[in-house]
Amino acid sequence: MxxxxxxxxxxxxxxxxxxxxxxxxxxxxxxxxxxxxxxxxxxxxxxxxxxxxxxxxxxxxxxxxxxxxxxxxxxxxxxxxxxxxxxxxxxxxxxxxxxxxxxxxxxxxxxxxxxxxxxxxxxxxxxxxxxxxxxxxxxxxxxxxxxxPPWLRGHLEPETRRTTSGGLDVRETRHIDETRRRVVKRVEVLGGAATGDVPHEWTESVRFYxxxxxxxxxxxxxxxxxxxxxxxxxxxxxxxxxxxxxxxxxxxxxxx
Ligand SMILES: C[S@@+](CC[C@H](N)C(=O)[O-])C[C@H]1O[C@@H](n2cnc3c(N)ncnc32)[C@H](O)[C@@H]1O
The missing domain is CATH 3.40.50.150 (Vaccinia Virus protein VP39)
Known part of the structure; x- marks a missing residue:
């Protein structure tokens, strides 16, 4: 998908x-x-x-x-x-x-x-x-x-973990694919938020210009x-x- x-x-x-x-x-x-x-x-x-x-x-x-x-x-x-x-x-x-x-x-x-x-x-x-x-x-x-792009390259944090204001425990991992000129971010919501069909992990992939x-x-x-x-x-x-x-x-x- x-x-x-x-x-x-x-x-x-x-x-x-x-x-x-x-x-x-x-x-x-x-x-x-x-x-x-x-x-x-x-x-x-x-x-x-x-x-x-x-x-x-x-x-x-x-x-x-x-x-x-x-x-x-x-x-x-x-x-x-x-x-x-x-x-x-x-x-x-x-x-x-x-x-x-x-x-x-x-x-x-x-x-x-x-x-x-x-x-x-x-x-x-x-x-x-x-x-x-x-x-x-x-x-x-x-x-x-x-x-x-210069800010992205200078400030990319490969991995962060934080608690959101709504109490979600979120781990995000990021890398830059310079060949495809995309920033790729994996988002994982850990713990109790993963209920029913609600997606609790996904990978974002955005072309930068x-x-x-x-x-x-x-x-x-x-x-x-x-x-x-x-x-x-x-x-x-x-x-x-x-x-x-x-x-x-x-x-x-x-x-x-
Ligand atoms: C990063 S969010 C920004 C939302 C909003 N502009 C804001 O600042 O709060 C990107 C938005 O693009 C929408 N989106 C993603 N793919 C789309 C598509 N193919 N066509 C229309 N909207 C799309 C998402 O549902 C989401 O609401």
């Missing part, structure tokens, strides 16, 4: 609990400062449990749609919407084939390493092709928040890089940056 169909299940929100609402607020601050879509439609591509879209709506903004493959995480997002009485349309599907009309969005955001999941470069590029299709010609924007590769893929799909940042504080991308956050703009009127 594809790893991304197994990994984003019921234990994921607690295992990645540090990626919380505070973290989402910083990302939404960045979006407000740098990519205001002025009331036009926004797509949160790979929205997970909806933390960014919910924050967007809490600020009185609207017109955002969430899209994700994980029914578990989408259900959690729906529950939060009901509790807070927010209207956040949520759609389930695969990012390689988006069920939206051509030119439907002014802004697509893909946050917290939600790209590079597929085994081949051509499948990963399909996501760029689809995003290019659903964005408005000429002015549509994509914000891609991804791994920054140098900035010039993103530029080249973007160019092939009609995008230009407008700016590249190293953090949601808006600082420019440098070798020391913890993240690579690209603002890409559709640079041509007709698609390839």
């Amino acid at each position: 594809d790893w991304f169909k197994k990994a984003f299940g019921p234990l994921y929100p607690d295992v990645y609990g540090h990626r919380d609402e505070n973290d989402a607020r910083r990302a939404v601050d960045f979006l407000e400062r740098h990519c205001d879509p002025r009331g036009e439609r926004v797509l949160d591509l790979c929205c997970g449990a909806g933390r960014h879209g919910l924050e967007w709506l809490r600020r009185g903004r609207d017109n955002i749609v969430g899209f994700d493959l994980s029914e578990t995480l989408l259900s959690e997002a729906r529950r939060s919407c009901e509790e807070e009485e927010l209207c956040f349309p949520l759609v389930r599907g695969d990012m390689r084939c988006l069920p939206f009309a051509d030119g439907a969005f002014a802004l697509v955001v893909n946050l917290f390493t939600s790209f590079g999941y597929f085994a081949s470069d051509s499948e990963n590029e399909l996501v760029f092709a689809e995003v290019g299709r659903v964005l408005r010609p000429e002015s549509g924007r994509l914000v891609l928040d991804h791994i920054h 140098a900035p010039d590769e993103i530029e080249e893929i973007g160019r092939r799909h009609g995008f230009g890089i407008e700016s590249a940042h190293g953090d949601f504080d808006g600082s420019p991308l440098s070798n020391d940056s913890p993240r690579a956050i690209y603002r890409l703009v559709v640079a041509r009127a007709s698609r390839p």
